[in-house]
Amino acid sequence: MAKQHSTPLDPKVAERLLELLSTDNEFRRLFKKNPAAALKRAGHKGAPAAPAQAELSASGSCYRVEYIAPKQEIARAREQLKTYLTSALAPTNPHCFEAGKITAMLRRVNR
Numbered sequence: 148m149a150k151q152h153s154t155p156l157d158p159k160v161a162e163r164l165l166e167l168l169s170t171d172n173e174f175r176r177l178f179k180k181n182p183a184a185a186l187k188r189a190g191h192k193g194a195p196a197a198p199a200q201a202e203l204s205a206s207g208s209c210y211r212v213e214y215i216a217p218k219q220e221i222a223r224a225r226e227q228l229k230t231y232l233t234s235a236l237a238p239t240n241p242h243c244f245e246a247g248k249i250t251a252m253l254r255r256v257n258r
Contacts, residue, residue: 154193155232155233155234156186156191156232156233157190157191157233158229158233159190160186160189160190160191161228161229161232161233162229163189163190164185164186164189164191164232165221165225165228165229165232167185167188167189168215168216168218168221168244169218169219169221169222169225170218174188174189175215175218178212178215178244179212179215182212212244212245213245214245214246214247215244215245215246216244216245216246216247216248216249217246220246220247220249221244221249224249224250224253227253228243228249228253231243231253
């Protein structure tokens with residue numbers, strides 16, 4: 148089965164998203180609770196509606212971030228994350244912001 152990818156983020160939206168994730172605790176809570184709403188708040192016009200809670204439970208963790216990466220981890224990987232989020236490899240879910248997994252995920256997609 149082929150991996151699904153979404154439309155790459157506009158560079159300005161990616162920049163805003165990463166800025167908020169690396170500095171704003173309220174935004175980080177929103178991102179963990181509802182990634183689609185957080186993307187919309189960051190300026191993404193194509194942000195899909197958030198799946199219902201029942202769908203989240205049925206689909207496992209694909210639409211959730213269990214432990215969001217610390218602000219410093221996101222800040223350190225900011226340029227690589229921006230490149231990833233604005234490329235054809237853009238993710239369909241927020242797992243690329245999982246704590247302790249950013250560097251490994253970026254290494255995998257850049258092979």
